Amino acid sequence: MRYDLDSEIRYEDGRLAGHLNKVGLDANNQVKDVVLATSHLISRFVIVPADLLYEGAGGTVYLRATEDELEEMPDYEEGEIPVIADGWEMSTGASAMGEVFPLSTYEPIVPRMEVSNLGDGAVSISQGTEIWCMDDRWGVVDEVELNDEGGVMTFIGLPDDLSEVRRLIPVELVLETEANRIVLNCSAPDLATYSQEVPGETSLAQETNLEES
Numbered sequence: 001m002r003y004d005l006d007s008e009i010r011y012e013d014g015r016l017a018g019h020l021n022k023v024g025l026d027a028n029n030q031v032k033d034v035v036l037a038t039s040h041l042i043s044r045f046v047i048v049p050a051d052l053l054y055e056g057a058g059g060t061v062y063l064r065a066t067e068d069e070l071e072e073m074p075d076y077e078e079g080e081i082p083v084i085a086d087g088w089e090m091s092t093g094a095s096a097m098g099e100v101f102p103l104s105t106y107e108p109i110v111p112r113m114e115v116s117n118l119g120d121g122a123v124s125i126s127q128g129t130e131i132w133c134m135d136d137r138w139g140v141v142d143e144v145e146l147n148d149e150g151g152v153m154t155f156i157g158l159p160d161d162l163s164e165v166r167r168l169i170p171v172e173l174v175l176e177t178e179a180n181r182i183v184l185n186c187s188a189p190d191l192a193t194y195s196q197e198v199p200g201e202t203s204l205a206q207e208t209n210l211e212e213s
Helices: 067-072 204-212
Strands: 002-004 008-011 016-025 031-038 045-049 053-055 061-063 078-082 098-102 112-116 123-126 130-133 136-146 152-159 167-170 174-177 181-184
Touching (some): 002 016
Parallel strands (some): 008 061, 130 181
Antiparallel strands (some): 002 136, 008 016, 016 031, 016 123, 031 045, 078 112, 130 136, 136 152, 174 181
16 A cells, blocks of 8 residues: 555545645664645644555545544654753853843753654654765655554655656665654665666656657
């Protein structure tokens, strides 16, 4: 099954339930939960068990739940918490410039870590999550492809370079996942060796040239 991030999710009667906003990966790269943005005027971001989704005819993704059952599912929440290193001390006095500015005005910014309620250790992947090849950004996540057991097989990456096409990136190539990016265990020039182009696609640069000709 392929999760096209930001794609429609429908109830089994065909009505629109919402759009796929995020998938949550556990430490074994299994997708246990997804985040659905409801189709209401004031949208909710709802945590939905991944096993309630299935792919129907024409690639449409359906939800095995009623509207009332979706209403009972928990809201997705995320935020940031400070990560205080050993030895970090915060000043509470006033600066030499006067009592208006505390001393902490000129101290380094406290590092922060993004957290969510998707589950212990789960990392959320959304459309636009950055893909890095070691120290160089390559592009962003566009889709996530799963096997029959719900494990991630490949990320479909959209390159920053308009002359390149989307690539099928095997999950085995992922070195680490963070709140806002995936880091691959290869350099940008080597990515072509360890991944495949999405069959039948043309680059944005090629499409532009075809339109202009």
